Amino acid sequence: MKFAKVYSAQNHLLKAHLITIEIDLSHGLHSFSVVGLPDKAVEESRDRVSAAVKNSGFKSPKQTNTKIVVSLAPADIKKEGPSFDLPIALGYLLASGEIDFDTEGRMFAGELALDGAVRPIRGVLSYARLARDMGFAEIYVPRENAEEAALIDGIAVFGVRKFSDVIAHLDRKNKNGAGADIAEMNLSPVPTVSFEKIMRKSQYPTDLDDIAGQETAKRGLVIAAAGGHNIALYGPPGTGKTMLARALSSILPPLTFREMLEVTEIHSVAGCLEETIISRPPVRSPHHTASYASLVGGGNIPRPGEITLAHRGVLFLDEFPEFEERVIESLRQPLEDRVISIARVNGRAKFPAHFILVAALNPCPCGNRNIKDKQCICSAREISAYERKMSGPIVDRIDIWIEVSKVDYENLLRGRVARNETEKARDTVVAARTRMRERFDKLGIKAHLNSAIDHRDLARAALLAQSAREILNRAARTHDLSGRGYHRVIKLARTIADIENSEEIEEPHILEALQYRQKHFKTD
Numbered sequence: 398m399k400f401a402k403v404y405s406a407q408n409h410l411l412k413a414h415l416i417t418i419e420i421d422l423s424h425g426l427h428s429f430s431v432v433g434l435p436d437k438a439v440e441e442s443r444d445r446v447s448a449a450v451k452n453s454g455f456k457s458p459k460q461t462n463t464k465i466v467v468s469l470a471p472a473d474i475k476k477e478g479p480s481f482d483l484p485i486a487l488g489y490l491l492a493s494g495e496i497d498f499d500t501e502g503r504m505f506a507g508e509l510a511l512d513g514a515v516r517p518i519r520g521v522l523s524y525a526r527l528a529r530d531m532g533f534a535e536i537y538v539p540r541e542n543a544e545e546a547a548l549i550d551g552i553a554v555f556g557v558r559k560f561s562d563v564i565a566h567l568d569r570k571n572k573n574g575a576g577a578d579i580a581e582m583n584l585s586p587v588p589t590v591s592f593e594k595i596m597r598k599s600q601y602p603t604d605l606d607d608i609a610g611q612e613t614a615k616r617g618l619v620i621a622a623a624g625g626h627n628i629a630l631y632g633p634p635g636t637g638k639t640m641l642a643r644a645l646s647s648i649l650p651p652l653t654f655r656e657m658l659e660v661t662e663i664h665s666v667a668g669c670l671e672e673t674i675i676s677r678p679p680v681r682s683p684h685h686t687a688s689y690a691s692l693v694g695g696g697n698i699p700r701p702g703e704i705t706l707a708h709r710g711v712l713f714l715d716e717f718p719e720f721e722e723r724v725i726e727s728l729r730q731p732l733e734d735r736v737i738s739i740a741r742v743n744g745r746a747k748f749p750a751h752f753i754l755v756a757a758l759n760p761c762p763c764g765n766r767n768i769k770d771k772q773c774i775c776s777a778r779e780i781s782a783y784e785r786k787m788s789g790p791i792v793d794r795i796d797i798w799i800e801v802s803k804v805d806y807e808n809l810l811r812g813r814v815a816r817n818e819t820e821k822a823r824d825t826v827v828a829a830r831t832r833m834r835e836r837f838d839k840l841g842i843k844a845h846l847n848s849a850i851d852h853r854d855l856a857r858a859a860l861l862a863q864s865a866r867e868i869l870n871r872a873a874r875t876h877d878l879s880g881r882g883y884h885r886v887i888k889l890a891r892t893i894a895d896i897e898n899s900e901e902i903e904e905p906h907i908l909e910a911l912q913y914r915q916k917h918f919k920t921d
Contacts, residue, residue: 400421401500403505404500405480408523411663415531418467420466420468421492423463425462430465431485434472435469435476436475442482446489467488483505483560496568503533505563507539509560522549522662524546525545525546537563539557554587590674603643605822609804614801615818615822617913624847625846626888626889627796628795632759632803633764636801636802641755642757646677646679646711648826649823667701679708680710685715685716685720689721693739697741701748707750713755717758725786725791728791731750731752732754796885798914832898840857844858847891848885868911
């Protein structure tokens with residue numbers, strides 16, 4: 398009886414941590430214990446590992462008079478999920494002398510089925526990044542997760558279909574007859590996924606060319622995409638607010654490979670990754686009945702919510718006033734600071750939340766208020782309560798308010814017209830963002846978008862023509878703009894000026910920015 402050490406990983410918040418799995422075997426009455434803050438899923442690995450070992454042609458740990466102690470170090474990190482099954486099983490066979498291989502430079506992760514099949518897990522991209530950064534040469538993961546892990550270069554990724562495949566590939570004792578297919582005895586590293594291949598597959602489910610009319614709304618989307626400004630679309634039901642919101646992603650600049658990995662890693666850790674890599678800016682659209690924790694994130698060990706899953710993309714909140722008030726108020730910090738902080742008894746987490754908010758709302762609960770040939774059935778009290786759901790601070794953080802009206806029926810039947818609106822709009826956005834970056838680099842400003850300019854840098858980054866300044870100040874007094882609202886108008890006008898390739902903010906830019914600025918969505 399002896400001792401073995403195998404390496405794996407555990408995601409904590411959005412970062413993977415190295416977990417050293419130590420297995421000690423000793424004579425005595427049979428017992429199988431797992432220590433190191435395991436959760437229920439980790440504790441239940443005892444039964445999964447025992448069955449998988451037996452059904453892979455070896456003697457089950459339960460059939461031995463052996464005391465088995467599995468230690469997951471460091472002990473102060475909570476261990477969650479079934480991803481330790483594969484390394485624990487390998488460690489047991491190593492410690493018992495059934496197999497022999499060098500564990501150094503190799504990391505393992507995967508859930509075991511009772512018949513020895515290796516099931517997919519979440520968070521593999523983080524594991525592969527950690528393994529590469531810590532100097533590991535190889536990582537063994539479930540076959541379904543292999544392409545995801547192969548996004549990280551500099552490390553050999555092996556996709557495993559069943560437990561016996563790993564043994565056949567690694568065992569120096571040549572005990573390969575334990576149920577391994579001949580074709581699987583030598584696993585081959587998965588090829589690294591190329592950036593060009595990813596981009597060729599990139600498509601948008603909805604874009605501007607799908608939308609009939611709504612030219613004002615499309616202009617607002619271009620401005621929002623260029624400067625990273627939050628936008629609200631209000632109008633009666635069925636006018637295309639949802640399509641407009643989903644089309645915003647199609648005119649955002651393509652993600653860089655580094656941003657793709659960042660976004661994919663977040664979705665992988667959250668367990669909602671539906672493709673190998675997220676190659677487009679994500680669009681998240683939670684239902685208005687979504688809970689506070691699902692939007693913000695939470696749990697005993699905080700996990701990312703919809704706000705973080707929309708990072709680098711779009712957070713679309715349809716029926717915005719129908720969300721719980723505390724859910725709406727939770728947007729204050731991420732809309733201002735581009736991060737979301739979550740405090741729990743077990744610790745504090747700070748998740749990235751750099752997204753563009755698209756809020757869609759009706760004029761009233763029934764949607765017919767002030768709509769021609771329609772009758773509103775809402776009481777004054779219902780309308781007032783509907784409007785009060787959005788507090789002043791939230792409304793103040795939305796830079797662009799666009800009314801989305803009904804489209805003529807004739808236009809709805811014209812179908813998709815190849816006018817390349819999406820491509821032209823995206824080119825406009827990319828050009829505007831390029832001008833922003835050049836200006837920020839020249840002035841030594843850390844911001845990357847106009848919406849993120851710090852108030853201390855605003856005077857340098859957004860030069861106002863004298864006439865534009867006078868118009869702004871006059872409008873600020875007339876409409877009693879808050880300090881935040883005043884600055885946001887300037888940032889919005891700076892984006893419009895960038896779209897128009899203007900060095901200074903001129904009168905038309907300020908006037909257009911003021912046109913989008915509303916304190917509420919009332920239409921009367």
